Amino acid sequence: MKALLFSDEPKNLKEIITYFSNEMEVTAISPEDDSVKKYGAKKVYFYKDGFSDNISNAIKKLNDTVKPDYIFISSTILGREIAGIVSSKLNEPCISEIFAFKPGKMATTKRFFYGGKTVLEEESNCKLFTVSPGLTEAKEISNESESENLTLESTNYRLIDRKEKKMGDSDIAEAKIIVSIGRGIGSKENIDKIMPLVDALHAKLAGSRPICLDYKWLSEDQQIGLSGKKVRPDIYIALGISGQIQHIAGIRGAKTIVAINKDKSAPIFEECDYGIVGDLFKIVSALVNKINN
Amino acid sequence: MEIVVLIKQTVDMDQLKLNENSEPITENLPLKVDVLSKNAIEAAVQLKEKYSAHVTGIVFGTEKSTSAMKEAYAMGVDDGIILTGYKKTAPSITAAVLNNKLKDMKFDLIILGNQSSDSYSGLLAGTLASKLGIPVMSNAVGIDVKNENANVTIEGDKYDFVEEAKMPCIISVAQEINTPRLPNVMQIMSAGKKKIDIEDSGAVYNDNIHILSNKAPENDRKKMIYEKEDEGIDSIARILKGVAK
Numbered sequence: 041m042k043a044l045l046f047s048d049e050p051k052n053l054k055e056i057i058t059y060f061s062n063e064m065e066v067t068a069i070s071p072e073d074d075s076v077k078k079y080g081a082k083k084v085y086f087y088k089d090g091f092s093d094n095i096s097n098a099i100k101k102l103n104d105t106v107k108p109d110y111i112f113i114s115s116t117i118l119g120r121e122i123a124g125i126v127s128s129k130l131n132e133p134c135i136s137e138i139f140a141f142k143p144g145k146m147a148t149t150k151r152f153f154y155g156g157k158t159v160l161e162e163e164s165n166c167k168l169f170t171v172s173p174g175l176t177e178a179k180e181i182s183n184e185s186e187s188e189n190l191t192l193e194s195t196n197y198r199l200i201d202r203k204e205k206k207m208g209d210s211d212i213a214e215a216k217i218i219v220s221i222g223r224g225i226g227s228k229e230n231i232d233k234i235m236p237l238v239d240a241l242h243a244k245l246a247g248s249r250p251i252c253l254d255y256k257w258l259s260e261d262q263q264i265g266l267s268g269k270k271v272r273p274d275i276y277i278a279l280g281i282s283g284q285i286q287h288i289a290g291i292r293g294a295k296t297i298v299a300i301n302k303d304k305s306a307p308i309f310e311e312c313d314y315g316i317v318g319d320l321f322k323i324v325s326a327l328v329n330k331i332n333n
Numbered sequence: 334m335e336i337v338v339l340i341k342q343t344v345d346m347d348q349l350k351l352n353e354n355s356e357p358i359t360e361n362l363p364l365k366v367d368v369l370s371k372n373a374i375e376a377a378v379q380l381k382e383k384y385s386a387h388v389t390g391i392v393f394g395t396e397k398s399t400s401a402m403k404e405a406y407a408m409g410v411d412d413g414i415i416l417t418g419y420k421k422t423a424p425s426i427t428a429a430v431l432n433n434k435l436k437d438m439k440f441d442l443i444i445l446g447n448q449s450s451d452s453y454s455g456l457l458a459g460t461l462a463s464k465l466g467i468p469v470m471s472n473a474v475g476i477d478v479k480n481e482n483a484n485v486t487i488e489g490d491k492y493d494f495v496e497e498a499k500m501p502c503i504i505s506v507a508q509e510i511n512t513p514r515l516p517n518v519m520q521i522m523s524a525g526k527k528k529i530d531i532e533d534s535g536a537v538y539n540d541n542i543h544i545l546s547n548k549a550p551e552n553d554r555k556k557m558i559y560e561k562e563d564e565g566i567d568s569i570a571r572i573l574k575g576v577a578k
């Protein structure tokens with residue numbers, strides 16, 4: 041079985057290569073980054089500065105020569121755009137955001153539905169899929185993939201300006217303990233008040249979507265949830281987070297969830313292992329005292 | 334300038350309940366305009382106000398979609414078309430239906446939400462753009478028009494960038510692009526009287542995708558909730574200490 045993989049984000053691509061290369065012969069398309077060659081793909085094609093039009097043309101051409109059984113595209117902003125274009129060009133429907141895949145005469149896939157409330161398990165003869173980030177942990181192997189540089193065709197887009205995003209200094213996806221804050225934190229200044237807990241536990245700091253996107257008190261790459269990062273720490277501590285379904289979708293992989301919320305009826309208490317009803321600032325400082333003693 | 338805004342109607346997922354088998358009970362759920370479709374409508378109406386454009390709303394939905402269109406009218410959409418025959422989220426089929434309608438229409442911009450809140454697939458913009466043979470820019474947080482070009486500010490995954498493409502083109506918007514306006518009573522009243530074109534889409538769902546199950550993921554969390562702070566602090570501190578070592 042053969043699979044053709046694409047991501048504009050090397051980190052996601054390494055995960056997908058790891059996930060599929062045991063069962064399939066993998067050809068991957070990646071932005072230039074030699075480290076992608078260490079994860080088990082047979083061949084990696086590197087491109088530079090692509091847009092959705094010329095990258096999807098390149099995917100279509102490789103589809104004609106490699107003749108893959110399946111095409112997997114990682115679900116990033118550009119990835120979804122490209123998956124749509126490839127779906128139309130190949131006249132193949134695409135199943136989106138899958139987080140589990142079993143090949144077969146009919147392939148079986150899983151994805152979230154109703155905004156993360158349910159899991160849809162489907163059986164299809166589809167060839168094209170987008171893959172949710174965080175599919176598996178990327179694992180290096182000893183063999184290196186062959187590689188070749190792709191020359192992309194000209195594009196209809198013009199890049200006027202590009203700014204690297206301000207990223208948090210920590211990679212929360214790998215963290216063992218995450219302290220995560222929601223709107224209950226109240227203000228940016230109040231973040232200082234919970235830092236002693238973060239430090240005492242050697243934890244990484246993360247947040248809900250309003251904290252990272254609307255208020256920008258944390259950086260975007262610290263956002264947990266359906267539209268943010270999906271994490272699997274040993275302990276996830278939710279402070280002043282109500283536990284809306286879109287947030288929960290990001291923490292299903294956590295081994296233990298601790299929630300502190302002043303509202304007894306907050307949905308987070310249905311989704312945690314341990315919870316305390318009360319004021320987060322009072323409880324956090326009491327916890328820090330106990331931990332440091 | 335002619336702007337088309339694509340509007341999705343979804344069930345109100347906040348009100349979705351599960352049956353004893355953890356399956357969603359979808360009967361009689363209220364319908365609403367999907368979150369990001371509201372941002373798309375607002376973006377289109379803001380462009381209309383800035384460039385005195387004309388905005389046409391299209392809902393691929395059912396006979397029950399008139400409420401969604403009235404909401405769009407109240408927000409400032411000028412004309413509305415409902416294409417009936419929608420059965421489920423299937424981006425390739427939705428794109429085929431919309432392509433069928435749009436290929437004979439005149440437009441400069443098509444605006445839609447970047448991802449819909451049921452499936453998050455985010456595939457419609459690219460699929461439709463390819464069918465119509467026009468450029469597509471996704472996850473916009475700013476839209477401007479310069480001569481014959483659309484100039485779009487995009488929140489990417491790693492970069493924020495500004496991109497430009499020739500119109501006509503498709504732009505999908507992120508939630509952060511704007512705050513959708515709340516129409517006043519007058520606007521809601523007059524929206525109720527406006528004419529809506531309703532056409533049969535002739536949609537055919539011929540994909541080979543079968544649902545094996547649709548259930549809430551298993552939740553085997555312990556749910557030990559301490560309502561007395563002191564008790565909770567003791568046991569949770571112990572657990573945290575154990576892991577943090």
Ligand SMILES: Cc1cc2nc3c(=O)[nH]c(=O)nc-3n(C[C@H](O)[C@H](O)[C@H](O)COP(=O)(O)OP(=O)(O)OC[C@H]3O[C@@H](n4cnc5c(N)ncnc54)[C@H](O)[C@@H]3O)c2cc1C
Pocket residue numbers: 221222223224225247248249250251263264265266267268269279280281282283284285286287290300301302303306318319320321368450
């Ligand atoms: C398309 C879409 C995608 C989304 N994706 C995501 C996502 O990826 N991630 C995400 O997080 N959200 C996402 N959301 C948003 C989500 O629906 C919620 O709005 C959001 O998660 C709420 O954030 P919150 O819990 O911080 O705030 P709120 O819901 O406002 O909750 C704040 C909580 O703090 C508690 N509180 C207040 N003060 C205190 C105090 N002193 N001590 C203790 N508790 C206190 C309150 O009781 C309340 O429960 C998405 C929404 C949409 C529509």
